Amino acid sequence: MTATPSAERSRPAQRQAEIAEYVVSHGSVSATDLADQFGVSLMTIHRDLDELERQGVVRKHRGGVSAQPSSVFESNVSYRLQATLPEKRALARQARTLIEPGMAVMLDDSTSTLELARLLDGITPLTVVTNFLETVKLLAGRPGIRLLTLGGEYHPTHDSFLGVPCIEAVEALRVDVLFASTSAISGGYAYHQEQEIVLVKRAMMRAAQRSVLMVDHTKLGRVALHRLAPLREFELVLTDGQADRQSLAEMREHGVRYEVVA
Template identity: 60%
Template structure:
């Protein structure tokens, strides 16, 4: 096998390894070595490269695609997680949108699910920094699409940084729809400060603000506070959310709506 063939084989194995970890959520080095019939050292080298690409995170004895309090999951993993819950939330949130609205969507996969329904509520102006949403909405009849620029981050498939924040701050929309990685009784959180800065700017630029979160986000915290929950006009969660968690939010006079799965 020549060097080019060897490199191609290695790249294919790493891609398959990343997909395996994303399906499982996390995997041990030993399991990966057995699954792909390679040495433990080869697995470590492959995981180092996948971590460099932002596909997985290594921990002692293995790797994970799941979020932690300080790291967000890769976009590929997030697109496959809690799909039924996100779809229920998206249908509910789309029902809150009125023809003629201007809407800002963040780079969350929940907001992307909402974007899939917006063609039914036209005419609309949609503003987003999420490349996947931009591609989805391009050419949809009745949607005026405004793409927010900035530095492209492949881990999130979105545009972030100072240029993105500046672009957001220059706008004012009727409705802002965001999601976050974690929600306590008082605050919404996210792990990465660049994303936090963009979300904060978005919340400042909207007349109405909707927080769309699946039940897995409740009762958690992450490294950075995005905003107090009382800045949101509506919080939409799926019907798998624990009743006690919903009660605690409503005790704080928050408007929590349940999207039935």
Template identity: 75%
Template sequence: MTTSKSSERNRPAQRQAEIAELVLQRGSISANDLSELFGVSLMTIHRDLDELERQGIVHKFRGGVSAQPSSVFESNVTYRLRAAREEKIALAHRARTLIEPGMAVMLDDSTTTLELARLLEDAAPLTVITNFLETIKLVAGMRGIRLIALGGEYYPTHDSFLGVPCIEAIEALRVDMLFASVSAVSNNYAYHQEQEIVLVKRAMIRAAQRSVLAVDHSKLGRVALHRLVPLSDFDLVLTDSRAPEDSLLEMRENGIRYDVV
């Protein structure tokens, strides 16, 4: 490493950007490892991690840092965009078969429904309603798509709009279909870590004539802090072929309609 590159790397902003990228790639890493990799003190690393946590990029735990979700924290949207991409694409293609021209379709702020949004241009004319900034930017450029963006308080960690204004905007609407995802599914319930997102998703379910839950296999058999709704509140659950058999059996025994893609 040249002196100029070393100097550049030791600038706090540059070092924090590199730490964030490393954590997003690996999922988690210890503070000691980061200290050795970047050649700075543990105190400096903890200051960097405090700043990254403040920005909502990572979550600190005793001795290290993680970008992965836990039962209490949802992962940063950048990490979610990378996770289970093939499964999400497969789920999106199955969900697309349920959409017909002329529908009003609501998409939540999940990266799973973002993959569905990429497939919507050939379904036009279509009305798309969402609170996810990534989906808003994507759909805004599509011909034949009427976009309704749900406002509210912007949450950088989720790259979406939440809060009372968002819920009130949802309650003023009635849509044909909702496509949503959650962080965890277990014991015939859907769960999520963040209460603000739980409240918004509940409002979305109430606003839809039909609701579809799309969850890749990594979400099954897990719980999170807040219980969202029973799976029976969804008309259909979509998951992928790596779904645990005990999770599928549990849904069958409780009369939950599901498709494996």
């Protein structure tokens, strides 16, 4: 089998993210199959699987590996930071065009909006509000950016602040636009697997004059435990060029405004 671009010399973190996606899509695979698929040694695969198991993304068993339940791996920030990066960067480039100097912008604790945060230099002055520690560390001290951090209970799995104190902090603010993501959209609704995150995202939507949802193609046609909001409550849904036709048709049927980003 032809090796993927993630060969032995590739960065381990990126290869591990691709391995995780492969295991998730196939359910259960053998270590030998993974070694063939990714063009690396069996020893390297076992090291990668050990790390992914440590992160709670996969579960090793005799002769192979299987995916943890979606609520586990989809919430893990280490996994999310590596998953579908090219698509997230494309969404971020388009989202950046919606921001003007002088705005107050809220970014949720998604890795999609983290990619947008990387592009904010040059759109100043700008006020940025977030509960994501990765975004806080990225933007702290940036010239022209007034950074407001949302407190609350720190959750290491998400690397963000959640809970009642975070919601109360959100409710005290009013921003021009919210950029957010979620883990699943289907049937005209956005879903997420964790109740605490849903409650914070809903508060953020109420605090924003406009809300933009950034979801790569892997989120389409899926559901999670909790319904976040109707997609029509977002002014715009951004997705990438690999979005399937059925999901796009479904959004049109529900009157959802969306853009497909190349």
